Amino acid sequence: xxxxxxxxxxxxxxxxxxxxLSCTYDTSENNYYLFWYKQPPSRQMILVIRQEAYKQQNAxxxxxSVNFQKAAKSFSLKISDSQLGDTAMYFxxxxxATSGTYKYIFGTGTRLKVLA
Amino acid sequence: GAVVSQHPSWVxxxxxxxxxxxxxxxxxxxxxxxxYRQFPKQSLMLMATSNEGSKATYEQGVEKDKFxxxxxxxxxSTLTVTSAHPEDSSFYICSAxxxxxxxQFFGPGTRLTVL
Numbered sequence: 001x002x003x004x005x006x007x008x009x010x011x012x013x014x015x016x017x018x019x020x021l022s023c024t025y026d027t028s029e030n031n032y033y034l035f036w037y038k039q040p041p042s043r044q045m046i047l048v049i050r051q052e053a054y055k056q057q058n059a060x061x062x063x064x065s066v067n068f069q070k071a072a073k074s075f076s077l078k079i080s081d082s083q084l085g086d087t088a089m090y091f092x093x094x095x096x097a098t099s100g101t102y103k104y105i106f107g108t109g110t111r112l113k114v115l116a
Numbered sequence: 117g118a119v120v121s122q123h124p125s126w127v128x129x130x131x132x133x134x135x136x137x138x139x140x141x142x143x144x145x146x147x148x149x150x151x152y153r154q155f156p157k158q159s160l161m162l163m164a165t166s167n168e169g170s171k172a173t174y175e176q177g178v179e180k181d182k183f184x185x186x187x188x189x190x191x192x193s194t195l196t197v198t199s200a201h202p203e204d205s206s207f208y209i210c211s212a213x214x215x216x217x218x219x220q221f222f223g224p225g226t227r228l229t230v231l
Contacts, residue, residue, distance in 0.1 A: 033218055043207060045160075045222035091159060095218055101148060101173075102218035104211075106159045 002027045004094050006107035013082045014115050020067075021077045021110045023092030032096035034068070034075045035104070040088040048090070051075065082114045119143055120212050122223035129200055130231055137195045137226045139210030145190035146212030150220060151183075154207045166193050200230040 003026045013019035025034070036048040051059045051068050058066050063080045079086055092107040119142040129135050139149060147168050152160040164180075166172040166187035174180045182204075184196040193212075197204055207227050211220035 035219075037222075042224070043154075043209075044224050045209065045211075047219070050219065097218075101165050101167075102213065102220075103150070103162060103165060104160075104220060108159050111157075 002029075002094055002096070002105050004092055004105050004107040006092055006110050008110045009108070010111045010113070012113045012115055013079075015082055015084060017082055018078060018080045019082055019112065021079075021090055021092075021112065023075045023077070023107055025073050025075065025092075025094045025105075027073070027094065027096065029096045032094060033102070034066075035093040035095065036064070036066070036075075036077045037091045037093060038086075038088045039091065039109075040085075045091075049077065079112075084114050084116060086112060087114045088112060118221040120146075120210065120221045120223040122210055122226050124226060125224060126227040126229075128229045128231065131201055132199055134196055134198045135200055135228060137197075137208055137210075137228075139193045139195070139212070139223050141191045141212040141221070144212075144214060144221075146193075146214065147190060148213050149187055149193040150211045150213075151185060151193075151195050152209040152211070154209060154225075156207075160209060163195075197228065200228070202230045204228065205230045 005024045032053045034051045038046045049061045065078045067076045089109045091109045093104045095102045121140045123138045151163045163178045164172045164174045172185035187193040209225045211222045213220045
């Protein structure tokens with residue numbers, strides 16, 4: 001069975017600094033997708049970035065980028081120029097076509113606090 | 117695009133009553149919808165997967181007779197919590213996906229409190 005591990009329950013970063021959130025996963029499949037979601041206090045899940053396993057190039061979305069190491073099964077999220085609005089829970093998620101349905105498996109989350 | 121709504125956003129009910137939560141995809145047709153439960157300061161736990169026109173697939177440990185899921189159309193799925201008890205109090209989140217694209221789009225969630 002696939003598993004997703006986020007080993008950092010809480011992190012803090014100064015505004016404008018850079019922070020990296022870690023995520024590791026375990027799977028025997030070769031084709032899958034990885035996601036980082038943000039859940040602010042409103043509790044609305046917001047997609048931050050996604051990565052297809054078949055793509056070697058790391059995904060980037062403005063201030064957010066990932067370091068995808070397929071062999072190591074690692075998928076870390078780097079937030080550059082941190083802003084107060086980045087304060088939220090961040091969940092790493094794994095998805096593959098299991099029984100024809102792309103179910104998500106979420107990590108336990110990292111609570112990020114950006115300090116003014 | 118890809119907006120998912122949930123109704124109601126919060127509900128309080130008495131123990132023993134049933135509560136229905138609606139999940140709608142507003143601007144796309146969702147062949148698959150998912151229902152999650154989230155306890156405070158915890159991750160999302162998948163409860164079930166529903167496909168339009170067929171029975172929902174429940175995750176291990178989820179009581180299908182207690183959490184009734186209906187996916188009657190490509191834009192609507194409902195979760196009914198039957199004979200609710202205080203331990204059913206939680207935050208329930210739905211998501212929807214397109215058949216040919218695996219990304220899930222999440223609703224804003226429903227907070228259920230059972231007195």
